[in-house]
Amino acid sequence: MSGLISQLPVLPVITPLIAAPLTLLLPKGRVPWAWATIVSWLTFAASAALLHNVATNGVVSYHLGDWAPPLGIEYRIDLANALVLFLVSGIAAIVFPFAYESVRSETDNRQSSLFYGAMQICLAGMLGVTITGDAFNVFVFLEISSLSTYALVAMGARRDRRALTAAFNYLVMGTIGATFFVIGIGLLYQATGTLNMADLHLRLAGQDNRVIEAGFAFIVVGIGLKAAMFPMHLWLPNAYTYAPSVVTAFIAATATKVAVYVLVRFFYSIFSPDFAFMQATFAYVLLPLGVIGMFVASLVAVFQADVKRMLAYSSVAQIGYMLLGVSLGTKAGLAAALVHVFNHALIKGALFMSVACVVLRLGSHANEAFQGLGRRMPVTTGAFILSGLSLVGAPATVGFISKWYLLKATFEVGHWGVSFLIVASSLISLIYIGRIIEMMVLREPPESGPLSAPIKEAPMSMLIPMWVLVAANVYFGLQTDLTGGIASAAADALMTVGGAR
Amino acid sequence: MALEFILERYNYWIVIILMMTGLYIVFSRGNLVKKVVGLNLFQTSVFIFYITIGKIVGGTAPILIGGHGDEHGDTHKGADGAVAAGAGHDTAAADLSGQDGSSANPVIDLNATLSDQGGGLHDKIANPAIEMKPNDLSVSPPVGGDAEAGAAPSLHVEPGKISNSFMDEAKTAFELNPSPDSAGAGHADAASQIADAAGHGVNAVTDAAAIIYTNPLPHVLILTAIVVGVATTAVGLALAVRVREAYGTIEEDELEAADHIAEFGVPAEGQA
Structure with a gap:
């Protein structure tokens, strides 16, 4: 047992990575789903243990194959990535059990083992991105998760063939982003001769030249593409809209968050805010793009005729909040960004899961499908309303906590204008969420057409995981010790990383 | 001067031209397969960029040269292994000193390997230890060197290079300790100095051997990136096949027109 504990840092990555190919050997139907669910729970248990370990004992460093860093690959887990690990594996542990009915109705049943295999590889890739030092x-893990995501998005083609073109565009843009990222890494390697993050940080300190600036720019653009940073978000709405509902719920809650985490990791653990070009990037690139993204994407979301697409644009806007927090360059801002990474995953996960329930029963995610849903599927409607309010930032939900931290951070640096803009864009989100809630609660169900057929509430196998996530929205809205406390401590550690080693 | 500056960096120009060509194809072509080809070009430029990073003028390919080159790992491993070899030599030296110069058997056994690898250097090492024991060691190079060369291959250290640097170190050590009685101590010294030399890592080793290798790490990285690129191409082409099955075309404008008709029931404006 003690042997297993000493190998704990590698378990969250290795468990799904080994389990995924085994999934392909399983018979079609329910078995791959059960297997994936068990794997996701094991992964979550390992991540939770790791978070506990890091919170009590400090930074964990694991040397893969016993090769000492900086030559060997190091898994380096501090509070920041332990929190993201906990989040990603937690979302997986909720979405995987939720998946069965929805996936059965939306994708080809003969492909169920392929589907769950790809889901696990995607999970392993994202955990790997988060954990590695x-x-x-x-880059390698980023591409592992991205490649499986392209395949997963394309699996929505059974319901709508546009999933194929969406997946193809995602592939093109994702590959360009990843390749930009590799160019950036290559330039940094050229300047320093090392790839280990902590080592990079030491060797970059004091250097200030074109090579590093170019490397930094390539990395920001590359990861910005993956994170759907505002002007580079074009792949996201179609990919989220046409992917199978479960896939949307999973990647909307995790993939962009992991990319934002990578951005934070590069800003603070590899580069440091002491660099003049970092300050310029924060002030002239991230801050304006974050604010513009918040507004433009929110406004676009208001005019969507499709709930899934509306939520996708809302995701782009929420990435803007996170970048805004990062761009303040203060501890409070970074903590706010990390809190929002965590909280937004809970919100969007719950929202897309309720959309998945509607799609299961009505076969559509157009706005009309939500008309009068309050009477037809009250439990699902309740989940949508609660998590929608959380997205807007109603008190006693996680959305409120995020906005609160973000506003506090902007007050601290005296950006009153920015604080005003945050509140204003929250009001826009109230419009687009309120519009759907109004349809669900106040309107009559459609009386004719394909959407008027009598329907049942979604099955328990979907309602229970969905409500677990909704409950998490409320729980972490009242209990801010875990998210707020850990995020603040993580931000503290990230800001002072230069002295940590 | 300016022309020289440009021409000297021709590989970077190739990288830039390929990269821009690839990106231009991705953005300008409507055919999905051509887009994948453009992506491939774009990625290939990055491969060349990485290989450029690893290139050292006058360096050979990072494949170890010498009789045992094929069984050895990369240079990092070599550096690590060298330390282990130093330690191994320490024990070997202790054994030999216990036998006090009558260690003909191990010396002769090891001699065969050694003469292949660094024979030229042995002639230069005229140290008192040999002169004190002409009968036992007349046909053999210094004991320390032997033990080292013997230890080196078994520990997976590149023998040609490592043993050369060890020879230099050993020579110094023997010169410092000319007394025959302290031959054992001399070995120990040599061993510690060898460990030092090994600690200096690849540079010391490479200098001694006068072989310059290009940096293998970018090659390894780019091998990984090539695998990723192949996987991306495969997924991209597979998607193109599925698009062809679903739409009957892989031209982007026709796909958009088909989607428009499917959504609104009428062709988009400006189209027949």
């Missing part, structure tokens, strides 16, 4: 390793 090696810059090139980030």
